[in-house]
Amino acid sequence: MEATHQVIIIGAGFGGLGMAIQLKTQGQHDLLLIEKGDDVGGCWRDNTYPGAACDVPSHLYSFSFERHYPWSRRFAxxxxxxxxxxxxxxxxxxxxxxRFGTEVTEARYLDAHGLWQLTLSDGETVTTRALITATGQLNQPAYPPLSGIEDFQGPHFHSARWDHDVDLTGKTVAVVGTGASAIQFVPEVARKAGRLLLFQRSAAYVLGKPDRRYRPWEHRLLKTLPITQTLDRLRIYAANESRVLGFTSLQKAMTVYQRLFRRHLEKHIADPSLRAKLIPDYPMGCKRILMSNHYYPALARDNVEVINHGIQSVDQSGLTDSTGTHHRADAIIYGTGFRATDFLTPMTLIGRHGLTLNQVWRDGAEAYLGITVHGFPNLFMLYGPNTNLGHNSIIYMLESQIHYIQQALAQLPATGALEVRSRTQNDFNRRLQKRIRDTVWDKGCDSWYKTESGKNTNNWPGFTFDYRRQTRVLDLSDYDYPH
Structure with a gap:
C-alpha cells in the first residue's frame, strides 16, 4: 500500500503555509494542505470583528523569508x-x-504500513507518510455556559464568528468577556450602540499600544534599503525578548509595566469607582497582557457600563447577573476567547496499537518540544503544547518548528518512521513543568493557558532563542524507528 502523499498538512494559517512553502522550496511537491475554510489565513480569516489587529509589530509578525512587505502600520x-x-x-x-472546505474527522496510524490514513468530512480517505498538524491554539471558540441562552430573542454570536448582518446601531449590546478580542471590538461597538453592557469576570492589564501609520518617506526608505526593515525586525525582537524575564526569572521587572498600566488607566479613567473595577486582582502577566489605546476611553463613555458580576441566567429580553439584577439587551456578543487547551479538536487521532491522543492527553496535552508525541510516529505538530508566547512573535517559534520538522522528514527515506522515545518526552516535560511552576503564570489565576486541573499546556517558559537552540538540530537518539 503506497501513500497518496508524502506529506499532508492540516491547516492553512501561518504554520501550515510556512511549512508548505519551505517544503516546496526544498523540492517536495507531493504535499497536500487540508483546510476547513474557503480561504487561507487561519485565525486571521476567521476573526473579522471590528478593530481586529495584531499586538506584535508587523515587521516581526511575518515570515523571515518574506519580510519586506509594505505594511501600512506598525501593528497590522x-x-x-x-x-x-x-x-x-x-x-x-x-x-x-x-484542498479547501474540507475537515479531517479522523487520522489513524496504520502500523502494518507505516502510514497515516485520514478520513475527511465528505467520507473520503487519503493516506500519507508524514502528517503535520497546523491547526493552531486559537481556532475553537469558547462559548460561556449561559443558562437560558436558547430563550434569548435577539442575535448572539462569538467575536470569532462575527455576524456582519446584524446592525448594532442604537441597540443595547451586552458583551460577555474582556479578553484580547473584546478590548479591540468594544471601542468599535461602543461608538455605534445606544448602550453597551460589559460583563467582566476579571479585569485585564491593558497597556498603551505604540501604533501609528508608516509615513511615505519610510516606505521609500524600506523599499530602497530593505536592510532597514531587517534591522527594525531585529530591534523589535530584542526588545520583546527581554520581557520574558518579567514572566520567569526576574518577576520584579513587572513593576515597570505595572506602573505603565496604572499611568495608562489613570490617564483615561477619571471615575474612581470605575477605575477600581478595572484593577486586576492577580499578578501582572499571570494572564495575557493586552494592548489598546481605545479600550479605556471607550469604557469612560456615558453609554458604557462595566458590570463586575457573573451572569446567573439569560431570558428572552436580557441577562440577569449574580446579584439578581436584570439587564435588558438587544444583542449579546461573546468575547470569551478560545478553547486553547483542547489541542487538535475536534479531530480523533489514533496512533500505534489503537491508542487515541485523547487517552494519552487525559491529564493535559504534552509533546516533545511541542512537536512530537510518543505512540504517534511521523506525526508532527506546529504550535503544539507549550509553544505559545506571552512576550514575542509566534512566527519565530513556528519557523523553529518548521526547520526541525524539515530535518525529521529528511530522515524518513532511511528510517521509514520516527517516534519520539517515551523517556525523552517525559524528561523534557518534567523539566518544562518544573520551570513553569516558577513563572508568573502559576501565581494564582485562571487563564486560557491552563487546563481545568491547573496544568499549563500552552506557554513556553523561557527565551525563544533557547527554543530555537533546542530545535536547531534533530537528535536521532531521541527517536525510535518502528518500521
Whole structure:
C-alpha cells in the first residue's frame, strides 16, 4: 500500500503555509494542505470583528523569508495580515496544493504500513507518510455556559464568528468577556450602540499600544534599503525578548509595566469607582497582557457600563447577573476567547496499537518540544503544547518548528518512521513543568493557558532563542524507528 502523499498538512494559517512553502522550496511537491475554510489565513480569516489587529509589530509578525512587505502600520490590522498570507500563498505556488472546505474527522496510524490514513468530512480517505498538524491554539471558540441562552430573542454570536448582518446601531449590546478580542471590538461597538453592557469576570492589564501609520518617506526608505526593515525586525525582537524575564526569572521587572498600566488607566479613567473595577486582582502577566489605546476611553463613555458580576441566567429580553439584577439587551456578543487547551479538536487521532491522543492527553496535552508525541510516529505538530508566547512573535517559534520538522522528514527515506522515545518526552516535560511552576503564570489565576486541573499546556517558559537552540538540530537518539 503506497501513500497518496508524502506529506499532508492540516491547516492553512501561518504554520501550515510556512511549512508548505519551505517544503516546496526544498523540492517536495507531493504535499497536500487540508483546510476547513474557503480561504487561507487561519485565525486571521476567521476573526473579522471590528478593530481586529495584531499586538506584535508587523515587521516581526511575518515570515523571515518574506519580510519586506509594505505594511501600512506598525501593528497590522486583520485584513492586511490576511492579504499578506494570500500574497505568500500565491507567490510560492501553494494554492494548487490546498484542498479547501474540507475537515479531517479522523487520522489513524496504520502500523502494518507505516502510514497515516485520514478520513475527511465528505467520507473520503487519503493516506500519507508524514502528517503535520497546523491547526493552531486559537481556532475553537469558547462559548460561556449561559443558562437560558436558547430563550434569548435577539442575535448572539462569538467575536470569532462575527455576524456582519446584524446592525448594532442604537441597540443595547451586552458583551460577555474582556479578553484580547473584546478590548479591540468594544471601542468599535461602543461608538455605534445606544448602550453597551460589559460583563467582566476579571479585569485585564491593558497597556498603551505604540501604533501609528508608516509615513511615505519610510516606505521609500524600506523599499530602497530593505536592510532597514531587517534591522527594525531585529530591534523589535530584542526588545520583546527581554520581557520574558518579567514572566520567569526576574518577576520584579513587572513593576515597570505595572506602573505603565496604572499611568495608562489613570490617564483615561477619571471615575474612581470605575477605575477600581478595572484593577486586576492577580499578578501582572499571570494572564495575557493586552494592548489598546481605545479600550479605556471607550469604557469612560456615558453609554458604557462595566458590570463586575457573573451572569446567573439569560431570558428572552436580557441577562440577569449574580446579584439578581436584570439587564435588558438587544444583542449579546461573546468575547470569551478560545478553547486553547483542547489541542487538535475536534479531530480523533489514533496512533500505534489503537491508542487515541485523547487517552494519552487525559491529564493535559504534552509533546516533545511541542512537536512530537510518543505512540504517534511521523506525526508532527506546529504550535503544539507549550509553544505559545506571552512576550514575542509566534512566527519565530513556528519557523523553529518548521526547520526541525524539515530535518525529521529528511530522515524518513532511511528510517521509514520516527517516534519520539517515551523517556525523552517525559524528561523534557518534567523539566518544562518544573520551570513553569516558577513563572508568573502559576501565581494564582485562571487563564486560557491552563487546563481545568491547573496544568499549563500552552506557554513556553523561557527565551525563544533557547527554543530555537533546542530545535536547531534533530537528535536521532531521541527517536525510535518502528518500521
Amino acid at each position: 490590522p486583520q485584513a492586511e495580515i490576511l492579504d499578506y498570507l494570500r500574497h505568500c500563498t500565491d507567490k510560492y505556488g501553494i494554492r494548487e496544493h490546498i
